Amino acid sequence: MEELIQQLKEQIIEVLNLEDVTPADIDNDAPLFGEGLGLDSIDALELIVMMEKEYGIKLKNPAEGKEIFKSINVMAQYVNEHRTK
Amino acid sequence: MSEPILITGVGIVSAIGLDRAETLASLRAGKTGIGPLRFLKTDHHEFPVGEVPLSTDEMAARMGIPEGQPRTRTALMGMMALQQALQQAQLQPVDIARAAFVSGTTVGGMDMSEQYYLDFLNNDLHNDYIAQHDCGACTESIADRFGPFASMSTLSTACSSAANAIINGANDLRCGRHEIAVVGGSECITKFHLNGFNSLMILDHERCRPFDETRAGLNLGEGAAFLVIETMTSARRRGVRPIAVLEGYGNACDAFHQTASSPDGEGSYLAMKEALADAGLTPADIDYVNAHGTGTPNNDSSESQAMMRLFGSDMPPVSSTKSFTGHTTSASGSIEAVICLLALQEQFLPLNLGWQHQMPDGITPVTDATPRHPLRHVLCNSFGFGGNDSSLVLGSVPPGSYAKGATDKATADDTTTTHVAQRGVAGEVYLTAAEQISIQEGLSEAWLDTPIIYSEPYVRSLDVDFKQWLSPGESRRMGKLLKRALATSLSAMHKGGVEHPDAIITGTGLGCIENTEILLTHLCEEGEENCKPTPFMQSTHNTISSLVSIHTKSHGYNATYAHKEASFDCALEDAWLQLQLGRIRTALVGGQDEMTPKYFGLLRKTGYLGNPGQTAGETAVSVMLSAEATADALCRMTYFRRCYRPSAETLAAVAAEVGAVDAVMTSVSGAATSVTPLLREAASLFPGTPLLQFKNIFGESYTAYGLGIYATAHVLHRQLLPDAMLIEGFEKPTALRRILVLNQIDGKDYTFAILEQL
Numbered sequence: 001m002e003e004l005i006q007q008l009k010e011q012i013i014e015v016l017n018l019e020d021v022t023p024a025d026i027d028n029d030a031p032l033f034g035e036g037l038g039l040d041s042i043d044a045l046e047l048i049v050m051m052e053k054e055y056g057i058k059l060k061n062p063a064e065g066k067e068i069f070k071s072i073n074v075m076a077q078y079v080n081e082h083r084t085k
Numbered sequence: 086m087s088e089p090i091l092i093t094g095v096g097i098v099s100a101i102g103l104d105r106a107e108t109l110a111s112l113r114a115g116k117t118g119i120g121p122l123r124f125l126k127t128d129h130h131e132f133p134v135g136e137v138p139l140s141t142d143e144m145a146a147r148m149g150i151p152e153g154q155p156r157t158r159t160a161l162m163g164m165m166a167l168q169q170a171l172q173q174a175q176l177q178p179v180d181i182a183r184a185a186f187v188s189g190t191t192v193g194g195m196d197m198s199e200q201y202y203l204d205f206l207n208n209d210l211h212n213d214y215i216a217q218h219d220c221g222a223c224t225e226s227i228a229d230r231f232g233p234f235a236s237m238s239t240l241s242t243a244c245s246s247a248a249n250a251i252i253n254g255a256n257d258l259r260c261g262r263h264e265i266a267v268v269g270g271s272e273c274i275t276k277f278h279l280n281g282f283n284s285l286m287i288l289d290h291e292r293c294r295p296f297d298e299t300r301a302g303l304n305l306g307e308g309a310a311f312l313v314i315e316t317m318t319s320a321r322r323r324g325v326r327p328i329a330v331l332e333g334y335g336n337a338c339d340a341f342h343q344t345a346s347s348p349d350g351e352g353s354y355l356a357m358k359e360a361l362a363d364a365g366l367t368p369a370d371i372d373y374v375n376a377h378g379t380g381t382p383n384n385d386s387s388e389s390q391a392m393m394r395l396f397g398s399d400m401p402p403v404s405s406t407k408s409f410t411g412h413t414t415s416a417s418g419s420i421e422a423v424i425c426l427l428a429l430q431e432q433f434l435p436l437n438l439g440w441q442h443q444m445p446d447g448i449t450p451v452t453d454a455t456p457r458h459p460l461r462h463v464l465c466n467s468f469g470f471g472g473n474d475s476s477l478v479l480g481s482v483p484p485g486s487y488a489k490g491a492t493d494k495a496t497a498d499d500t501t502t503t504h505v506a507q508r509g510v511a512g513e514v515y516l517t518a519a520e521q522i523s524i525q526e527g528l529s530e531a532w533l534d535t536p537i538i539y540s541e542p543y544v545r546s547l548d549v550d551f552k553q554w555l556s557p558g559e560s561r562r563m564g565k566l567l568k569r570a571l572a573t574s575l576s577a578m579h580k581g582g583v584e585h586p587d588a589i590i591t592g593t594g595l596g597c598i599e600n601t602e603i604l605l606t607h608l609c610e611e612g613e614e615n616c617k618p619t620p621f622m623q624s625t626h627n628t629i630s631s632l633v634s635i636h637t638k639s640h641g642y643n644a645t646y647a648h649k650e651a652s653f654d655c656a657l658e659d660a661w662l663q664l665q666l667g668r669i670r671t672a673l674v675g676g677q678d679e680m681t682p683k684y685f686g687l688l689r690k691t692g693y694l695g696n697p698g699q700t701a702g703e704t705a706v707s708v709m710l711s712a713e714a715t716a717d718a719l720c721r722m723t724y725f726r727r728c729y730r731p732s733a734e735t736l737a738a739v740a741a742e743v744g745a746v747d748a749v750m751t752s753v754s755g756a757a758t759s760v761t762p763l764l765r766e767a768a769s770l771f772p773g774t775p776l777l778q779f780k781n782i783f784g785e786s787y788t789a790y791g792l793g794i795y796a797t798a799h800v801l802h803r804q805l806l807p808d809a810m811l812i813e814g815f816e817k818p819t820a821l822r823r824i825l826v827l828n829q830i831d832g833k834d835y836t837f838a839i840l841e842q843l
Contacts, residue, residue: 017561038558041345045285045618053615061301062286 005076015050016043032069044069056084087259088317091327092479094174096166096269097423099308099410100135104169109427111409112435113454119292119304119411126200127276128613132288134274135306135411137162141196148230155213156226157194158307162416163227163271166309170267171231174313175325185263186234187254188227188311189246189270191415191625193220193647196275202605205687216691219595220626221649227271233730235263237834238655241415241596241626241647243469244377246270247310248418248477249644252334254314256662264319269419271309277604278414279305280613281621285344293380293412295405296389296450298442303379306411310419329426332462332478333364338589338634338643339472343622345383350391352474353377355640357395357464360476370462371401371478373434375421377466378405378450379412388466389447401464404451408438418467422477425463429481432460470622471631473643514664514722516840518580518709519795520573522546524702524784527569528576530799536782536807539700543685544784546703555636562619564599566679567632569705574633574673580717581709587669588642589633590659592652593677594787596626598684629677642669650752652676653706653791654727654828654836660710661725672710676791679703694785699755702784706791708798714843719798724839731835739837740770746825746839748775748818750797750810754785759814763829771825775815782809790828794838797826801842 009023012032016039030036033044044065051057057079059065068078095105100118102108111118119135139147144161148168176184194217201211216222224239240250247270254266282288282305289302320327337359339352346353361368377388385405392403406424407413413420428435437450461481468474524539525532527549546569551560554572563571570591578586595601600623607616622628627645634643642663646655653676660672680688680703689695714721724743728735749771753763757778767776783792800806804821811817821842828836 019561020557040342042343042562042618042622048286049284049615049617 001076001080004080005072008072008076008079011050011054012047015046026072028072031071051079055079057082090255090258090314090331091317091320092312092314092329092331092426093320093325093327094170094172094176094313095310095328095423095426096169096173097308097310097420098137098162098166099413099420100137100306101409103165105427108424109431112424112427113433115436115438117292117409117438125274125276125279127279129279129283131290132279133292133304135304135413136274137307155217157217157223158196158273159190159192159194159271160223160226162273162307162309163188163223164230166269166271167227167231167267167311170311170313175323176265176313180265180323181232181234183235183263184265184267185236185254185257186224186228186232187238187240187250187266187268188224189240189250189415189418190220190223190272191241191243191246192272192275192278193223194218195277196273199276199605199608203609206683212690215687219649220647221652224648234267235729236727237648237729238658239646239648241645242473243471243625243627244412244414245418245467245469245473245475246415248467248475249336251312251331251419251422251477252336252475253659255331255334256666258314258316260662260665262662265313265315267311267313269309269311270416272307272413272415274305274307276608276613280608280616281604284616284618284621287381289380292439293408294439295376295378295380295408295437296385296444296447297440298444300380300382300385302381303407304411306407306413308410308413308416308420310416310423312419312422327482329429329482330480332366332480333360334475334477335359335363336475336642336644338631338640339474340634340638340640341472342635343471343628343631346387346468346472348387348390350387352472352640353388353466353468354391354394356474356476357391357466360464360478364478366462366478368396369399371464372456372458372460373428373463374401374403375425375435375463375465376403376405377468378407380405380407384468385447386444389444392448400448402434402451402456403448404435404437406435418475421467422465422479425465425479429460429463429479432456469627470625471627472634473627473631514661515711515714515718516708516720516722516798517711517715517718518577519719519798520577520580520707521792521795522549522569522573522705523792524700525782528572530803532782533799533803533805533807536809538781538809541700542695543680543701546705564597564623566597566599566677566705567623567629570629570675570677571632571636573705573707574675577707577709578637578673581711582715583671583709585637585639586641586671586673588660588663588672589630589639590644590656590672591630591675591677592646592654592656592788592791593626593629594647594649594652595678596647597623597628598679599681600624602681602683629675633673650787650790650830651727651828651834651836653788657794657838658725658727664710664712670712674708674710676704676706676788678787680786696755700784702786704786704788704792706788706795708791708794718843719802720840720843722838723841724837726837728835730833736770743825743837743839746771746774746823747820748777748824750777750779750793750824750826752780752790752793752828753778754780757781757812762832764812766829767827775818776812777810778812779810782807790836793826793828797824797840800824801840
């Protein structure tokens with residue numbers, strides 16, 4: 001799980017082009033959207049594409065993203081349970 | 086108040102019909118055009134679409150276009166609709182020659198670019214289509230089939246493009262520039278935006294259900310519609326019967342998000358409110374609203390809020406006819422305006438198909454086509470990405486009021502009126518600030534003293550440190566062009582002392598072409614899986630103008646023009662007209678284009694770039710215009726006029742209007758000698774006048790004319806002319822008081838602007 005968390009943080013930074021952020025800056029329990037990293041709905045869509053490409057997870061409804069991207073811990077949990085690759 | 090603007094001819098092509106009669110029959114029968122995909126080559130067969138029921142080849146055959154001649158679907162549908170409109174309005178070639186043409190599109194020739202992109206890059210099999218890619222080329226193809234028109238412009242504000250084309254044409258008429266304008270838009274479905282909308286997760290897998298609680302997105306549609314609008318004087322003189330009246334219009338920016346509407350629908354509320362005020366009506370006067378109603382959860386909820394704010398408990402009948410046509414994106418504004426006209430003429434309420442479940446906080450759409458009151462005034466909404474929200478008010482013709490032959494006096498005035506209508510408008514507008522980031526030192530006028538002279542065929546922009554202008558969080562999704570555009574805009578607004586301009590208007594030939602390339606490359610090389618939303622969102626031309634509005638929270642007028650090398654010219658013209666009309670007091674006008682190595686390669690093939698002595702550059706220029714002079718104002722603009730394929734007589738007439746100037750700043754690109762055709766023509770129009778150039782300093786780019794305006798403004802302000810600007814063989818001007826800035830493109834498009842020292 002630790003490994004997956006680290007990997008997700010690196011992928012988020014790369015996909016969302018968060019130039020001044022390092023994996024250590026992302027709190028495992030802090031919200032990714034709104035406060036915390038300050039991400040928005042387009043970032044959520046980018047993360048949905050990333051989850052499909054990297055982990056084979058296909059979301060049909062963008063609203064599901066809201067729950068999944070609550071924090072890195074929640075996201076890692078979800079990826080761990082639903083990944084097909 | 087200027088005289089009424091009448092609609093005297095319309096043409097329409099969409100999934101529900103190839104002409105007015107078929108469209109009306111489908112609307113009356115409640116028959117949708119949305120169904121399984123037939124013509125577009127895509128893997129995404131899971132999405133229902135509203136395709137025009139003809140293949141591209143069938144359309145070309147109908148328009149008599151020989152095989153082997155380049156054709157794009159958007160241009161073909163445009164031609165089909167335009168032909169009907171011209172016929173109904175009985176416009177003869179002589180009328181067309183003095184009419185303005187304004188068309189809206191965003192995809193332009195993308196249907197072919199997405200098929201041939203790899204060929205463009207790797208071989209010479211389909212080079213003909215490279216020059217068909219951009220929006221301006223599409224407008225030219227449509228219009229030249231019947232033209233030449235007197236002037237031409239291309240709006241590109243995504244899904245409100247055609248509505249804004251109608252508004253621009255109407256402002257032109259109100260200003261007395263032309264008496265007739267043909268306005269509308271065209272757009273075909275492409276793999277590019279089908280995948281783009283899919284990456285935004287706003288496509289419904291079922292038929293769309295606007296304003297229904299279970300709605301889950303939009304269905305893409307396609308089509309075209311054009312309207313002939315003209316002054317009452319012109320319609321009477323020509324003896325044509327008006328179909329309806331264009332009573333008013335509004336354009337406002339939501340200034341909220343690039344792809345989402347604000348929860349309270351601020352932009353749409355402001356646009357509707359402005360349209361009503363412009364028409365001199367109150368909300369209670371509106372008998373029907375053709376909503377934007379895309380069927381996405383976000384739009385329908387936001388638009389409902391805006392309508393409930395405007396109409397309160399007295400909600401008129403509302404429907405979204407996208408349930409018939411699908412979302413025809415850039416064409417939707419004119420397609421839905423024509424549907425409104427059919428409703429006014431036939432006195433019925435278009436239905437809102439697929440609606441079953443009431444939204445808790447939403448409006449209840451039309452379920453019965455029979456109106457309770459006669460339809461007199463209808464409102465038509467079109468909203469685009471970036472919060473480009475526009476609204477039109479269309480009204481039925483009061484019996485007897487504008488009847489044929491109502492006055493014989495108009496006929497007697499024939500010659501005078503024609504003359505006035507073709508004249509440029511003379512008024513005063515101040516340039517209070519002008520900034521650039523280009524191949525000269527950015528946000529600086531160092532080029533006045535020490536211009537950098539390049540010998541390379543292609544140079545990238547010299548960027549500035551953007552941190553002063555935007556935070557890392559904000560800039561994370563922005564390409565270089567967006568950063569340049571924002572920095573020049575904010576700096577010009579700051580220097581001009583304006584926090585929220587009344588209008589933000591941008592010209593861009595290709596938009597953020599780097600992002601377009603990313604998505605095209607992905608589609609061509611990796612296929613239709615995993616397309617990312619960011620490149621799509623940024624590929625729409627209006628993303629630049631919207632960004633400036635969003636960043637500065639400016640809710641005023643916002644528009645984007647994409648008309649090749651005249652893109653900036655169109656934007657400047659829009660601001661000029663609205664300043665003349667008193668609709669706005671301040672405007673930020675921008676010209677923004679980037680050039681990628683790949684696209685430079687493509688434009689070399691078309692003969693536009695890579696010519697002897699020419700340097701292709703990049704442009705980010707922002708100019709603040711104001712109706713009032715400020716202490717630091719750079720100069721004033723006293724004349725503006727654009728023409729398309731003008732006759733020798735027209736050019737001579739323009740030269741006479743321009744009168745004596747101290748110098749002509751020309752758009753000559755590359756090797757410039759007295760025998761260069763453009764310079765020979767300029768020398769014969771303005772004999773004995775020194776000719777100048779700016780592209781040897783600022784480079785060639787689609788919006789370089791903006792840099793010509795910028796440079797001339799600073800030359801007048803500093804009273805300093807760099808030697809490099811003087812064209813060999815001409816004497817240095819003896820004074821720098823009044824300079825004509827002339828854009829001439831391939832001997833077809835002309836722009837004349839006079840700037841004067843303060």
